[in-house]
Amino acid sequence: MKARNLYLFIFLLLFCPLAVLAQKFDYIDTKGYTIHSILKDSRGILWLGTNDGIMTYAQLLSQTPNGFIRNPQLNGIIVKMEEDKMGRLLLRAQSNKYMIYDPKDNRLIKKVDEYLHEAGIPIEYDFNISIDPKGNYWLGAKHDLYIFDPQTRKHRHITLPEQGGNIVSICSKRNKETAIVCEHEVYLVNKQTLRTTWLTHSPETYNYQYFYLQADSRGNIWLASPSKLHRFDIRTKLWRDYSQTMYDITECFPMRDDQILVPTSNTGVFIFDKNGNEIKHLMPSALTGLINKHLLNCYYDAENENIWVIYHKQGLGMAHYSTKNYLLRPLPSLLDQTTNDVIALGETQDHHLLLGTEDNGVYLIPGQSYQDGEITNNRYPNSTAVSVLCDSKGRVWTGLYRFGLKCSDGTTYFDGYSPYSLVEGPDGCIYVSLMRLGLWKVNPETHQTSLVEDENLWLMQCVRQGDWLYTASARFIHCINMRTGKKKHIPGSVFPNSNFAAGTKALCIDRRGWLWIVNYNSYSDVEIFDTKHYKFFTINALNKYVLNSIVEDNDGNMWFGTTNGLVRLKVEDAAKRKFSSYCYNTGTQRNQYFNERCAFHLSDGRLLFGATDGYMLFNPREITHQKSDVSKPNLMFTALRINSQYVNPSTPDDKEAICQSDFSFIKHLDLKYNKNNLLLEFCPRNAMHNAFGNYYYKVEGLSKEWMSLNNYQILLSNLRPGTYTIRIKEQPNQLSAESIEYEALTITIHPPFWLSTWAYLIYIVLILGAAYLLYRYQTNRRRYLEKMKMVRMEAKHRQEMNDMKLQFFTNVSHDLRTPLTLIITPLEEMLSKVNDVSQKDILDTMLRNARRLFFLVNQILDIRALDVSSVKVITSQLNVIELLQQEYQAFLSHANKRGIDFRFETDIEHLTIETDVDKLTKIVENLLSNAFKYTSNGGKIALEAHYKNQELQISVSDTGKGIPDKEKSLIFEPFYLGKDSNRTESSGIGLSIVKQFTEQLGGKIEVTDNQPQGSVFCITLTVSTYSESSSGSTPSETYSSYHSGNKTLLLVEDNIDLLQYLSSSLGETYNICQATDGRQALDIMKATDIDLIVSDVMMEGMDGMTLCKEVKSHIETSHIPLILLTAKSLEQDELAGLQMGANDYVTKPFSMEILRLRIKSQLERVGKAQKTFKEKAEVNPSEVTITTLDQQLLADCIAFVENHIDQASLSPEDLALGVNLSRTTLYKKLRSITGDTPVEFIRILRLKRAKQLLEQDHLYVAEVSAKVGFNNPKTFARHFHEEFGIYPSEVEVKESLATE
Secondary structure, eight states, rough: OHHHHHHHHHHHHHHHGGBBSSOOOOEEETTTOOOOEEEEOOSSSSSEEETEEEEEHHHHSSOOOOOSOOOTTTTTTTEEEETTSSOOOEEEEEESSSSEETTTTTTSSSOOOHHHHHHTTTOSSEEEEEEEEOEEEEETTTTTTEEEEETTTEEEEEEGGGGGGGEEEEESSSSSEEEEESEEEEEEEETTTTTTEEEESSSSSSOOOOOOOEETOOOOOEEEOOEEEEEEEETTTTTOOOOTTTOOOOOOOEEEGOOEEEEEEOOOOOEETSOOEEEEEEOSSSTTTOSSSSSEEEEEEETTHHHHHHHHSEEEEEEEEEEESSSEEBOTTSSSBOOEEEEEEEEOOTTEEEEEEEOOOOOESSSSSTTTTOOOOEETTTSSSEEEOTTSSSOEEEETTTEEEEETTTEEEEESSSSEEEEEEEOEEEEEEEETTEEEEETTTTTTEEEEETTTOOOOOOOOOOTEEOOOOOEEEEETTTTTOOOEEEEGGGGGTTTTTGGGEEEETTSSSEEEEEESSSOOEEEEETTTTTTEEOOOTTTTTTEEEEETTTTSSSEEEEEEEEEEEEEETTTTTTTEEEEEEOOOSSSOEEEEEEEEEEEEEEEEEEEEEEEEOOOOOOOOOOOOOSSSSSSSEEEEEEEEOOOOOOOOOOOOOOOOGGGGGOOOOETTTTOOOEEEEESSSSSSGGGSEEEEEEETTTSSSEEEEEGGGGESHHHSSSEEEEEEEEEOOOOTSSOOEEEEEEEOOOOOOOGGGGHHHHHHHHHHHHHHHHHHHHHHHHHHHHHHHHHHHHHHHHEEEEEEHHHHHHHHHHHHHHHHHHHHHHHHHHHHHHHHHHHHHHHHHHHHHHHHHHHHHHHHHHHHHHTTTOOOOOOOOEHHHHHHHHHHHHHHHHHHHHTTTEEEESSSOOOOOEEHHHHHHHHHHHHHHHHHSSSSSSEEEEEEEETTTEEEEEEEEOOOOOOGGGGGGTTTTTTTTTTTOOOTTTOOOOOHHHHHHHHHTTTTTEEEEEESSSSSEEEEEEOOEGGGGSSOOOOOOTTTTTTOOOOEEEEOOOOOHHHHHHHHHTTTEEEEEESHHHHHHHHHHSSSOSSSSEESSOOOSSOOOHHHHHHHTTTTTTSSOEEEEEEEEOOHHHHHHHTTTOEEEESSSSSSHHHHHHHHHHHHHHHHHHHHHHOSSSHHHGTTOSHHOOOHHHHHHHHHHHHTOTTTTOOHHHHHTTOOOOOHHHHHHHHHHHSSHHHHHHHHHHHHHHHHHHSSOEEEEEEEHHHHOOOOOHHHHHHHHHHHOHHHHHHHHHHHHOOO
């Protein structure tokens, strides 16, 4: 046993130095980079010198540490870094070359010697630089020492004695003096006066390339070379050599309390105290956390008391170093294995620690600290001790999981069960909380056990204050007086909105009588029962953490062990329930996980917590808060990605650059509108800031909500132009304090030029200019419109006057056409009957002038038609040679009387074209009339026609006065009269009509001079020709002899003279009825059967158009043909009449012979339709009718007879009733349409159907007679013979003969 204890004692001595190491070294992945040096600058930013330049610790933590290049020239291995007073970094490369990097503007001074030359320092290549605490440069070259102020660019200079050798190293970190180590001597230089004092001889000759110099606060000097370490004691003036234990030294650093940190490349890390004694030698182990002993360098962060180690290839290690802070102690076992999971705590009467572990029993550690003694006992190995207690008589009670309660006197209780909590009562009895079995009491003297509370309760912990014992289940708080046995059960519902039913995890009762309750629901409030005042309340200040254990210190502060470190809650004011809290970081990259119900208050005031990594023992009054400068932002701007591309910092010389300094200095970004997809990274500036706390951000201008800063990244997509401010909020260690909030970055997205301020100013100017121009335009337009309104009113007035004049002439012309009709028509009849030559000449002169007057009247109407722009082209086939021949003959007698040589010349015998006959006739008549008008007696006029290449040319040439060239473009204007025109004979509209009609026919007209005198008018038309055989056809049969008695004509004319003339001219052939207006005509038709109507259009009362509409829209009269007789010669007037249902349209003046032919043609059409009905076996109603009403009536009549053809009793009355007409109306309609009476109509249909049956079905005559409604076959045969000229039997014979 003694040998074992001796072994354990040696084991503890081996790990004794760990007493001052607060945590193990945590490994930090450097992501492929090899780190050579570390520096924390004045802004708290941790800089890392790498194998390829420098980076910040924040950049290392980012998602892509190599996402940007800081400065392309900043490369190579950086082995040392210092900061000057301007915030610039002095970098020393492995090649011993210096560089100066300014992160504010990303500038790099690559050649420091040239930079120093510009400041007046004549330094050469080999020199040494050190920066003092004020940021001034101390430069040593050979025997010369320069002190350079980089801000003022001024320097001071001294020369050291030559016997000391060249300057090897400079240590400017001493308070008042700078230590200068030369090859042979050591000097001290006063920083103010530059007074030089010899200190001592150098312990050996040094090469500055492998030499490290440091000084502690007492002035002691430490010199280190790769193989030796020397310390010069400023008091004894003696050197001490440590070379026997030190190998491959890489650097040395002063630490707090004048300790010195010395890393080596093969033997780990050494720490020396203020007296130069080695107090710590850190080697790789599970306890130290070092992963290997090969170190490139170290760094001591005095502000946060962190030791950084740099591993030889890749990776960093960091541990928090403190002599006064809390200590996490690993727990060694008797089996030389590390068993650190402590789940139960206790203290013996001799102040030894009792530590219950997971799966390895109970440790007893003597003394009041870890290094005071040795582990003397390890009870119940391989068992899990869930509770431990030392009673007032010194007996140790241990609750083992599923092995019952063990007492140090050898007795066992509740074997097979798990005692989770032990409390000694005032009577010495032990109260035991058994899992799922309630609360029990054990009497150690009698060894009897008794049930105190319900055995079905799950009670995890019990606490005692005075005579009262408190515990809690999922439903109640159980209060038990251990002397009297009195019980109180307080329901968990007294805590509103609590999670009491989840079960109680930990209990503690403090000096105030408050019972603190932590339940199993994570991140829930702490519930408090004030046992003295019987009050209940909750504290929500700690609901951000998972609480596992509670204990009170001597000052009344409550300490909570969590899953992520320690939390201290101070009761500032119990009455007002005012609290303050502080969270203690117990690790660097991670915090300790403290076990449930594992907190204990030792008798000396120290607190003991069990954790998964061992136990934590500390004096609460000696714990110092970890420093955190809240004035500096914990997070720093680390990286920027725009549109998926990382941005490199540039210099102010690059005006187009987005970032003109290191990211840590950037507070504002100015970006173009198309650079609006951003990924920002904000990482902790050093290791202590990412270990504990939560970070949130919000983007003002985009959202008002705080969002969690996950992975230290902020993604902003499709930002609209504007200014956005990114604010970051940090949850500080003091949970009750307000969160730390600061402005991290402002981003301005500039709009495109068309949305910029200048653009809007331009828009405003343009809008104002446009408004002004619009105002001017509206003003001018209003004036113009008013002027045009006046002009239009004047023009309208003139037009109205012209229209009134023209309408007057038009009406006069219409009125003249009727008298002209009464003149021209009788003259034509008289000329046809007179044989006397002299009378004939007189009549011919009268007729010619009447026709001339008629021509002039037509021209007035034509120019009116042109004015209203409503003349349409109506084409038909025409033999143009015959037309020209007729016009030639019409003007030939007039030419003979005036002695004019009038000729018609053409090389075409026959030419049929498609054109508007009326318009072409008027063109030729106007040209000939114009030629005769301006040709003197005895002159020459020629009418010529030529056809070539689908073009017809008609020319009229004369030997008149001719047309001046300047008037040739004006003669076709309406009403234009030349200077030589006879204004009494010319109206000035003839040539205008010629031009308009020619263009409407798709042609052109030209006027040229005739040689030697006169003019030539030539029109050119593009025409389609037809063969002579297709020019027309002659009906195969006429009906000129058709008379079924005299037909009755109804003449409607309001001119009495014309009405009488028409009656006398037509009365010889037809029966005449007269009416002077449409209304009278309708009355006559009701009393008289009318065969045809001839009506004038323009009449007083009901005019001809209305009469036509009335006649054609009533079934009683729709069959009567109607000819409109009018002075309106315009084509649109003719079309309107025909659309009303008129059968023909005759314009005044007219030839009586033409009117007779038109009347005869209409009556013959009716006779032809009647004959068609009689002769055809199957008749389509459309073949014998004109109007839709007559067509529908005939179809209804035929259908009705066909449906009742076998009924012999079918009568006209039945037929009239079947088609909804009176018998009289039916009689008139069938008589006019078919020429038959209703009786005859029925009989003819019967006979036609009979003939079809006899020809097709081989039926007997009697059968056929019965089928078609004849009762008597003889009567049938007689009528059949009258209709078809044969008998029914002969039809059968003919058919049989045909068959043979």
